[in-house]
Amino acid sequence: MEIFMKYIRVFLFAGIIAFLSPYKSFANSQNTFNQLILAKSSLESRFNVQSVECFPFKENIGFTEDQIPLIKNCLAGVRLLTSALDSVVDPEIHTVGISTRFLRTGGFNTVLIPWNAxxxxxxxxxxxxxxxxxxxxxxxxxxxxxRKINLKLRIPSLYCSQRISNEQCMAGYESLSSVEMPPGAKPVRWKEIVLDNERGLGENSHSYRINYHASSEEMFAILLMDPQKEWSFRKRMYDDIKSKFKGAFEKRLQVATYFCSTELTVKNCLEGIASLSQASERQVMRMKAWGEVVIDEYNTFIKDDFDVSIRFDLPTDELVSYFSSKENRAEATENAVLVEKLEKRTLNNPSGLRAVCDLDGMRSRLCVGAFKDFISFVSSHRDYRVKEPWESVMFIDGTQLARVNFALNSPPRHSYIYIDAASGAEELQTHLTRFGKQ
Structure with a gap:
């Protein structure tokens, strides 16, 4: 009888959640991102899973379109996690990375799980x-x-990467705590030390990643390094690049910013820069709109109308061919102007929703289509009113991993309705109906 009552309580609780939540039914959605954003919100409301990231440490992806299967796999992983949490008592998991391995990291409330487990x-x-x-x-x-490390080494910021397990983090701290600075030694100049599974420069000129299983001697040698000297070679490299390629990038392509990812060697960086310089001789490349260009170790992405990443060893002909689909300057300008006009038309509509595009990672032509679909929806559904606390609909490029992860975990997600800009009119109507007053 007690077991029976337990299942009755679970059933009733699930029923209440389904009744109250706009995420009660998303099986009929055809769009991967839209299904994923709803599935994650369900995880948060049912199990208090506050953060979900899709393949947070995946580096070697390929081309822009190669992100699409990863997002589909992430959806499979979120569904797997939901089913698993249904069977676990008080899981106390707050942060999840859908990945390719099991790992407990960052304390006891953060895990990685394989999407296909x-x-x-x-x-x-x-x-x-x-x-x-x-x-x-x-x-x-x-x-x-x-505390012991801080007393001896006085590193302003010291923490473990979530790429490594709790046990590996402990091992790294134990090795670091045994480092002894000799009398008269200069203080540690790095402002940030990250224990990681790889060694290398961090995200800025004052950060360094130390392999957690490095010996105390190796750690000691790293701590004595001068950050300014470590980064000076990159400054010399960029000075050299600017002197040799300024004409190609700033005059021919009108590139706003260009740099190489920190993982690249000087040789590989220069290889990628030289390839782009050769590509700049083609008229088709000069017609494109260029913003930030990153020479990357693995990936060639078209991020929006302007920003791109280019794999360092991509042959020039392949580079030109791939970016031929990128907007010309005239097209980018025309679409940007149209976005502004359409955005004004979305204002003060009776639905109670403000419509915005995530232009940080979206080609403006996608935003144009999304705004047109939204205007059509509110025009043909004049009695539609959004429920509280929803106040905005944000259109996302649901095929880009970085923007998907942004939408899954953005602070305003409890008042913003996120939807793939490429959903189309029918999917947009289905999605918004979930959030409307009955």
Whole structure:
């Protein structure tokens, strides 16, 4: 009888959630991003999973379109996680990365799960966690090690990357805590040290990544390095690039900003720069709109009307062919002007929704289509009123991993309705209807 009542309570609770939530039914959605954003919101409301990222550490993707299957796999991973959490008592998982491996990281509320794992092994992983007492002891030891490190080394910012496990993080702190600075040694000049699974420069000139399993001697040598000297070679490299290629980039292509990712060697960076310089001799490339150009180790992406990344070893002919689909300057300008006009037409509509585009990572022609669909919807559904607390609809390029992750975890997600800009009129109507007053 007790078991029966337990299932009755679960059933009633699920029914209440389904009744109250606009995410109660998304099986009929045809768009991967729209299904994903709804599935994540359901995870958050049902299990308090506050953050979900799709393949957060995936670096080697390929071309722009190669992100699409990853987003589909992410949706499969979120559905897997939802099914698994239904079977786990008090999982206490707040942050999830849909990935290719199981990992507990960043404490005890953050996990990575493989998108294609089986349900039983996912449930087993989530259930296999330390007791509260052992978690407390673990965190206390981490705090003790960090205090010891801080007293000796005085590193302003020290933390572990979420690429490594809790145990690997502990091992890294233990090695770092055994580093002894000799009397009279210069203080550590790095403002940020990140224990990671790779060694290399961090995100800025004052950050460095140390491999968690490096020896104390290796860590000591890194801490003594001068950040200014480590970055000076890159400054010399960019000075050299500017002197040789300024005409190609700033005059022919009118590129606003260009640089190489920090993972690239000087040789590889110059290889990518030279390839782009050769491409700039083609008239078709000179007609394009260029903003920020990143020479990357792995990826060639068209991010929006202006910004791109280019794999360093992409042959010139292939580079020109791939970017031939990119908007010309005239097309980009025309679409941008049209976006402004259409946005004004969306204002003060009776639905109660403000319509905006995520132009940080979207080609403006996508935004044009989305605004036209929205205007058509509110014009043909004049009695539509959005429920509170929803106040804005934001159109996203649902095929770009970075923008998908932004939408999944953005602070205003509890008042913004996110939808793929390429949804089309029918899908937009279906999606917005979920958030409308009955």
């Amino acid at each position: 089986s349900l039983p092994e996912t449930v087993a992983f989530l259930e296999n966690r330390l007791s509260k007492e052992r978690q407390g002891l673990f965190l206390a030891k981490i705090s003790t090690l960090k």
